[in-house]
Amino acid sequence: MSSIISDLKHIIGGEVSGIEEDLIAVSQDFGGVIQKQPQVVVRPQNSIDVAKAVKYAAEQELTISSRAAGHSLNGQSLNQGGILLDMRSLNQVHEFHSDRLWFKADAGTTWQKVVDISIPQGVIPPVLTNNFEVTLGGTHSAGGLGQNSFRYGSQADNCLGLEVVTGTGDLVWCTPEQNSELFYHVLCGYGQFGIITQIQHRLRQYRPFTRTYFLCYDDLDLLLNDERLLVLEDRVDGLLSLFSPCVLGFSRTGENGIQPLIQWFYRMQITLEVDSANETKEEKLLSSLNFYRHIHTEVLTFDKFILPVAQVPHPVGTANAWLDVLLPESVAKQYIETALKIIPSFINFRNTPIGSFCMASRNTKMPMFPLPEEELIVGFGMYPTIPKTQLSSVLEQLNILTDLGFKMGGKRYMVSWIEFDLPQWRLQFGDYWPKVNEMKRKYDPQGILNSGFFQYEQVTHSQTDKQETQITKAVAAEYRIAI
Numbered sequence: 001m002s003s004i005i006s007d008l009k010h011i012i013g014g015e016v017s018g019i020e021e022d023l024i025a026v027s028q029d030f031g032g033v034i035q036k037q038p039q040v041v042v043r044p045q046n047s048i049d050v051a052k053a054v055k056y057a058a059e060q061e062l063t064i065s066s067r068a069a070g071h072s073l074n075g076q077s078l079n080q081g082g083i084l085l086d087m088r089s090l091n092q093v094h095e096f097h098s099d100r101l102w103f104k105a106d107a108g109t110t111w112q113k114v115v116d117i118s119i120p121q122g123v124i125p126p127v128l129t130n131n132f133e134v135t136l137g138g139t140h141s142a143g144g145l146g147q148n149s150f151r152y153g154s155q156a157d158n159c160l161g162l163e164v165v166t167g168t169g170d171l172v173w174c175t176p177e178q179n180s181e182l183f184y185h186v187l188c189g190y191g192q193f194g195i196i197t198q199i200q201h202r203l204r205q206y207r208p209f210t211r212t213y214f215l216c217y218d219d220l221d222l223l224l225n226d227e228r229l230l231v232l233e234d235r236v237d238g239l240l241s242l243f244s245p246c247v248l249g250f251s252r253t254g255e256n257g258i259q260p261l262i263q264w265f266y267r268m269q270i271t272l273e274v275d276s277a278n279e280t281k282e283e284k285l286l287s288s289l290n291f292y293r294h295i296h297t298e299v300l301t302f303d304k305f306i307l308p309v310a311q312v313p314h315p316v317g318t319a320n321a322w323l324d325v326l327l328p329e330s331v332a333k334q335y336i337e338t339a340l341k342i343i344p345s346f347i348n349f350r351n352t353p354i355g356s357f358c359m360a361s362r363n364t365k366m367p368m369f370p371l372p373e374e375e376l377i378v379g380f381g382m383y384p385t386i387p388k389t390q391l392s393s394v395l396e397q398l399n400i401l402t403d404l405g406f407k408m409g410g411k412r413y414m415v416s417w418i419e420f421d422l423p424q425w426r427l428q429f430g431d432y433w434p435k436v437n438e439m440k441r442k443y444d445p446q447g448i449l450n451s452g453f454f455q456y457e458q459v460t461h462s463q464t465d466k467q468e469t470q471i472t473k474a475v476a477a478e479y480r481i482a483i
């Protein structure tokens with residue numbers, strides 16, 4: 001047994017394992033693109049265990065990473081050669097107040113557990129993602145977007161308080177008012193500034209039924225105009241668009257031989273929460289929209305409506321190379337049209353889910369979740385499962401789509417495939433990038449937390465002092481952070 005394992009066994013109340021089988025089990029994530037293997041896995045029993053493990057890592061100059069359900073897609077939660085904290089062992093709901101509309105739970109608790117407690121009490125967390133097996137800590141560290149994020153923001157936007165272990169092993173409770181700087185950087189911070197051990201999160205009341213309208217568009221402009229109207233005027237309770245290709249023939253005139261002639265159709269699903277199954281409010285709503293065909297109306301009880309839509313298959317030898325780009329509305333049409341032209345040249349476009357979602361910048365206020373500078377944000381997502389043999393050529397194309405997004409003023413949702421070089425990190429965070437570097441040095445001075453995902457600036461002290469003071473003041477004012 002290595003001395004690290006025996007040391008940790010001495011100081012940690014929870015489980016410590018260096019067994020090959022345990023290490024392999026945490027060496028990949030849902031993406032299957034990156035592989036990293038830690039030296040030891042720690043399953044903490046409580047927040048104190050997390051703090052002790054971080055302090056030990058700092059003393060021994062080991063890296064330490066927080067991994068939860070491992071549903072990230074590019075190694076965001078993996079660790080090479082250091083300590084991996086398997087946060088799923090912290091999974092208790094401590095307080096649940098349906099009357100005061102909040103709950104408090106361990107970071108490794110799954111959203112499924114929270115939903116199971118919430119639904120019978122007539123309340124629900126404001127935003128749910130399309131996967132309940134992921135954890136509170138995992139999505140608060142990324143953002144967590146759902147069909148109604150245009151109204152309620154991300155899951156991180158609905159966080160009321162966090163218990164955090166910093167990179168120096170200090171255990172801190174933080175809220176928008178107390179230790180607010182740490183609060184606003186740990187949220188959507190991918191474990192870079194601290195490890196979340198407990199979370200206090202909002203609840204809302206829900207109506208018992210939903211009516212979802214499936215509307216088909218054959219014109220992207222009309223779809224985007226209708227999305228704008230529905231989102232900015234807050235006319236619906238949920239909105240999601242999925243794109244379907246239809247091969248309408250083949251052309252023999254192209255340089256690369258026979259080419260399919262693809263017409264894309266856009267299916268917008270809009271949802272209203274209602275008090276009874278028969279309550280219809282659609283006439284006025286639908287008559288204001290410009291769809292090509294109303295395909296279907298689905299009436300569901302609320303508990304059925306929120307269930308994640310589809311399981312993603314993950315056959316052996318495949319990788320999930322997913323991409324989410326956040327676009328200013330003004331360029332969304334141009335970007336999406338370009339992407340839809342390129343996509344059939346490098347993936348099997350017939351069975352790749354492709355679609356869009358909306359966010360309103362007035363409702364999303366997380367400094368670590370960079371957004372384009374416009375009122376309405378259009379998300380474009382594609383979620384291919386591909387043979388690993390095709391990985392490098394597909395990733396090359398995803399990088400081209402990433403750069404195109406940056407050129408048009410877009411940002412990436414960092415939860416999916418991300419392999420930024422330093423210039424891309426600077427583009428992702430824009431003017432906020434120096435502050436991100438400053439926060440890393442402040443809360444993780446040895447750079448031991450989740451190393452290998454973010455790439456930081458190498459700067460001298462004299463350079464930073466001046467820069468940081470300016471940025472800090474500007475940012476503090478913008479986000480009302482006490483400094």
Ligand SMILES: Cc1cc2nc3c(=O)[nH]c(=O)nc-3n(C[C@H](O)[C@H](O)[C@H](O)COP(=O)(O)OP(=O)(O)OC[C@H]3O[C@@H](n4cnc5c(N)ncnc54)[C@H](O)[C@@H]3O)c2cc1C
Binds near residue numbers: 072130143195
């Ligand atoms: C099938 C599928 C569907 C999805 N649908 C959606 C969706 O609808 N909306 C959406 O927004 N996302 C979606 N995602 C992405 C998913 O929500 C994120 O990848 C999320 O971060 C996964 O959480 P996890 O518990 O698996 O965390 P992990 O993947 O284990 O970790 C994710 C990140 O969080 C950090 N982290 C984990 N726990 C902690 C902690 N306690 N403290 C500090 N940092 C921590 C990790 O270090 C890592 O950087 C989907 C993913 C899949 C595979």
